Amino acid sequence: xxxxxxxxxxxxxxxxxxxxxxxxxxxxxxxxxxxxxxxxxxxxxxxxxxxxxxxxxxxxxxxxxxxxxxxxxxxxxxxxxxxxxxxxxxxxxxxxxxxxxxxxxxxxxxxxxxxxxxxxxxxxxxxxxxxxxxxxxxxxxxxxxxxxxxxxxxxxxxxxxxxxxxxxxxxxxxxxxxxxxxxxxxxxxxxxxxxxxxxxxxxxxxxxxxxxxxxxxxxxxxxxxxxxxxxxxxxxxxxxxxxxxxxxxxxxxxxxxxxxxxxxxxxxxxxxxxxxxxxxxxx
Amino acid sequence: xxxxxxxxxxxxxxxxxxxxxxxxxxxxxxxxxxxxxxxxxxxxxxxxxxxxxxxxxxxxxxxxxxxxxxxxxxxxxxxxxxxxxxxxxxxxxxxxxxxxxxxxxxxxxxxxxxxxxxxxxxxxxxxxxxxxxxxxxxxxxxxxxxxxxxxxxxxxxxxxxxxxxxxxxxxxxxxxxxxxxxxxxxxxxxxxxxxxxxxxxxxxxxxxxxxxxxxxxxxxxxxxxxxxxxxxxxxxxxxxxxxxxxxxxxxxxxxxxxxxxxxxxxxxxxxxxxxxxxxxxxx
Numbered sequence: 109x110x111x112x113x114x115x116x117x118x119x120x121x122x123x124x125x126x127x128x129x130x131x132x133x134x135x136x137x138x139x140x141x142x143x144x145x146x147x148x149x150x151x152x153x154x155x156x157x158x159x160x161x162x163x164x165x166x167x168x169x170x171x172x173x174x175x176x177x178x179x180x181x182x183x184x185x186x187x188x189x190x191x192x193x194x195x196x197x198x199x200x201x202x203x204x205x206x207x208x209x210x211x212x213x214x215x216x217x218x219x220x221x222x223x224x225x226x227x228x229x230x231x232x233x234x235x236x237x238x239x240x241x242x243x244x245x246x247x248x249x250x251x252x253x254x255x256x257x258x259x260x261x262x263x264x265x266x267x268x269x270x271x272x273x274x275x276x277x278x279x280x281x282x283x284x285x286x287x288x289x290x291x292x293x294x295x296x297x298x299x300x301x302x303x304x305x306x307x308x309x310x311x312x313x314x315x316x317x318x319x320x321x322x323x324x325x326x327x328x329x330x331x332x333x334x335x336x337x338x339x340x341x342x343x344x345x346x347x348x349x350x351x352x353x354x355x356x357x358x359x360x361x362x363x364x365x366x367x368x369x370x371x372x373x374x375x376x377x378x379x380x381x382x383x384x385x386x387x388x389x390x391x
Numbered sequence: 392x393x394x395x396x397x398x399x400x401x402x403x404x405x406x407x408x409x410x411x412x413x414x415x416x417x418x419x420x421x422x423x424x425x426x427x428x429x430x431x432x433x434x435x436x437x438x439x440x441x442x443x444x445x446x447x448x449x450x451x452x453x454x455x456x457x458x459x460x461x462x463x464x465x466x467x468x469x470x471x472x473x474x475x476x477x478x479x480x481x482x483x484x485x486x487x488x489x490x491x492x493x494x495x496x497x498x499x500x501x502x503x504x505x506x507x508x509x510x511x512x513x514x515x516x517x518x519x520x521x522x523x524x525x526x527x528x529x530x531x532x533x534x535x536x537x538x539x540x541x542x543x544x545x546x547x548x549x550x551x552x553x554x555x556x557x558x559x560x561x562x563x564x565x566x567x568x569x570x571x572x573x574x575x576x577x578x579x580x581x582x583x584x585x586x587x588x589x590x591x592x593x594x595x596x597x598x599x600x601x602x603x604x605x606x607x608x609x610x611x612x613x614x615x616x617x618x619x620x621x622x623x624x625x626x627x628x629x630x631x632x633x634x635x636x637x638x639x640x641x642x643x644x645x646x647x648x649x650x651x652x653x654x655x656x657x658x659x660x661x662x663x664x665x666x667x668x669x670x671x672x673x674x
Contacts (some may be wrong), residue, residue, distance in 0.1 A: 129493040227601040246599055258496065274597055282600075288587045289601040291432075293608040298659065299640040300579050301666040303572045306565035306640075308669075315669050316529055316558055317565075318572040319509040323670050324607050325576040330667045333660035341653050350586065351645050355638060361635050370624050376581065383584040384613045386591075387600050387606050 109169040109196075109262065113160060115140045115183065117150040119228055120200050121174030122237025125155050127270045130239060138164065150234040165190040170198070170262070177201040178338035181210045188216040196259040198223055202286065203342040204250045204279035218256040221263045224248045224282065225272060226290070230330040243271035248286075250279045287346035292354060294328045294336060301329035342350070392452040392479075392545065396443060398466065400421045400433040402511055403483050404457030405520025408438050410553045413522060421447065421541055431516040448473040453481070453545070461621035464493045471499040479542040485569065486625040487533045487562035488564040501539040504546045507531045507565065508555060509573070513613040526554035531561045531569075570629035575637060577611045578630070579620060584612035 112128060112176060114121040117139040121274035125137045147159040163258050165171060168191055173180050180201050187197055188211060197220045199207055208222050227245040229236060247267050267274060277285075304326070308314055340347055364372040395411060397404040400422040408420045411583055424430050448454060451474055456463050457635040470480055471494060480503045484526050487505050494500055510528040512519060525669035530550050535543060550557060560568075587609070591597055623630055647655040 114527050140659055226600060227669065228602070228604070230604075245602070248600060256625050285600055286598040288590050288604045289597055292586065293583065293605045294577055295641070295644060296607055298663050299637060299644055300518050300576065301663040302640050302659065303505045303575065303637045304667070305663060306636070307571050307633075314568040317509060317531060317568055318669075319511070319528070321511070321513075321611050322572045322576045325580055326666055326670065328604050329660075330661050330670070331660070333657045333664065336660060337653050337657045340648060340656055341651075344648060344651075348645065348648055350590075351641065351648070353589070354582060354586045355641050355645065357585050358578070358634065358638050358641070360639065361578060361582055362631065365623060365627060365631055365634070368624075368627075370620050373623055374616045376585065377612075377614070377619060380581050380584040380588060380612050381616065383588065385607055386588070386601075387609065387613070 109135060109266075111136055111138065111167050112170045112172070113138045113140060113165060113168045114156060114172045114174060115187065116173065116175035117141045117146050117156060117234050117237075119172065119232050119236040119238075120225070121172055122150060122153075122155045122234045123227075123239070123241040124172055124174065124200070124270075125150075126237055126239045127242060128266070129154075129157075131269050146234050150237075153234055153237070155234050155237050162186065162190055165195075166192055168192070170194050170196050170266070173197065173199040173201075176335050176338045177203045177207070177342050181206050181342075184211055184220070185214060187216050188219060191219060192218065193219070195219055196221065196262050197360055198263060200225055202290065202339045204248075204282045206342050208251055208279040217254055219259060221252070221255045221259065221265075222250040222279065223263070224250075224286070225267075230327055232332040232335065240271075242267075246275055247272040247274050248275050248277050248282055250282055251274055283343050284346045287343055287350045291339060291343060291347050292350040294331060295340075295351060296354065297326050297328035297331075301326040392418055392549075394419055394421065394450050395453045396421045396423060396448060396451045397439060397454070397455045397457060398470065399456065399458035400424045400439060400517050400520075401457060402515050402519040402521075403508070404455055405433060405436075406510075406522070406524040406554075407439045407455055407457065407483070408433075409520055409522045410525060411549070412437075412440075414552045429517050432613075433520075436517055436520070438517050438520050447468065448478075449475055451475070451478050452641050453479050453549075456480065456482040456484075459618050459621045460486050460490070460625050464489050464625075467503070468496055468497060471497050471502060472474070474499065474502060476502070478502055479504065479545050481507055482548060482554045485573065485622045487531075487565045489625050491534055491562045496507055502542060504538045504542065505533040505562065506550075507533075507569070508656055513610055515615040515618065523554075525550075528555050529558055531558050531560050532553040533560055533565055535559055567629045568624050569613055570626055570633045573621060574626060574630050575633040577614060578623075579636060579637065580609050580611035580614075584609040658661070 138160035149359045421443035433439045508530045
């Protein structure tokens with residue numbers, strides 16, 4: 109691959125650009141972004157080599173689409189219309205069902221690979237790009253059989269070069285499970301932050317009392333609403349299911365407390381403690 | 392101070408022991424714990440110099456009570472009964488109203504200082520003790536005026552040596568605000584962990600999909616139920632208030648999603664984003 113185009117030069121696209129450039133000094137990485145400042149910033153930070161437009165996509169060996177998931181569903185068709193027959197087009201969004209459906213019948217369907225690298229931070233924009241972000245992270249690939257074999261190979265080599273392990277999944281299963289292990293955590297963080305901030309209007313001092321535990325649980329409340337609103341919209345049914353279960357569990361905990369059933373409170377916590385073992389594989 | 396007794400040689404007490412010993416090589420730190428294994432472990436790890444019993448407390452210059460808050464409320468009276476007239480007794484529990492009430496009328500009330508160092512991790516036991524845990528952390532002191540002036544001075548010097556900044560607060564205000572910035576985060580983490588684990592029973596693979604965001608929001612679900620059950624019990628009214636507000640906010644978010652009001656979803660997140668500025672002071 110010689111010419112790589114990143115559409116959306118933010119945390120995810122920018123970090124991919126940094127890793128790809130580090131791994132292969134001969135590639136040229138172009139950025140496309142509706143935010144001109146981000147493009148200038150990305151050039152200054154050496155995240156991309158130059159800026160480009162959709163007209164240049166005919167020269168692309170690889171296009172990475174790393175924009176909010178609502179925009180991605182619209183842009184992916186335009187991108188496939190423009191690329192050459194040999195180009196690989198990869199998206200990296202947090203939802204997979206709608207994008208896979210959007211290009212189901214596209215004549216260049218076999219040029220597309222749907223992926224979701226489980227990596228990121230709560231920050232955004234080219235400044236947030238990090239070298240090595242994808243090392244030892246999971247990348248979920250959907251409908252791999254619908255991508256041309258030669259392009260599958262190219263994609264898997266790229267992901268492997270960046271240090272990612274691969275999991276294959278259908279788009280519906282991806283969207284259902286990611287609602288539990290990612291989307292719900294964001295809602296919980298945002299609403300926990302809101303609950304405490306609402307209180308703080310009258311009690312300015314209380315944040316002096318906050319420690320690292322609070323910081324950890326509300327960290328994701330720094331995330332970009334521009335990115336997350338379309339995710340919740342696209343994954344509405346699954347997210348509502350997780351949210352309902354979470355609320356029911358909180359209400360049960362509340363009832364146990366209300367009824368002074370602290371043996372039940374103890375059990376609820378004890379039974380959840382083995383999250384330790386589960387988390388050991390993550391951090 | 393020469394002879395320091397730590398009752399409860401876990402994460403909090405053990406970390407205090409490590410810091411105190413590092414700062415003053417002449418002190419001797421004794422450990423008292425109903426768990427004999429913890430005492431042996433603490434000696435092996437050099438967290439304490441030797442083990443002791445309540446009978447030795449008459450020799451104490453300083454006693455630190457670092458045990459679960461329900462036990463602390465019982466033990467504090469016994470400890471005050473046993474110490475000399477010049478000894479300083481400090482507790483470090485996450486709730487302050489009940490312990491202050493328990494010794495209100497005690498003849499040695501002036502030997503006691505109620506404190507809550509906002510520091511810790513999700514781990515427990517002497518192995519979890521960390522040198523430097525209290526550096527740059529906040530220590531909340533309650534009813535300082537009820538402690539003998541000379542002993543206040545000793546305590547403040549100790550906390551300052553360990554790198555802590557001090558905030559003064561009455562016990563009721565402490566318990567109310569700490570419910571928001573600490574206790575609620577723990578419930579949220581535990582119930583988020585439970586929600587996802589319940590799902591996992593049928594779907595073993597989903598944790599492969601979990602990233603650092605999930606890990607961060609459920610980190611506190613590793614915490615000790617032995618420590619946290621009594622905290623929720625003692626601070627029941629305040630914790631219920633925070634939990635009700637949190638549940639209401641989650642339900643509102645759910646309703647906005649259900650009604651496809653994604654402008655409201657966006658606003659909810661945008662309005663909470665300034666948690667960034669609040670958190671800057673913490674981590």
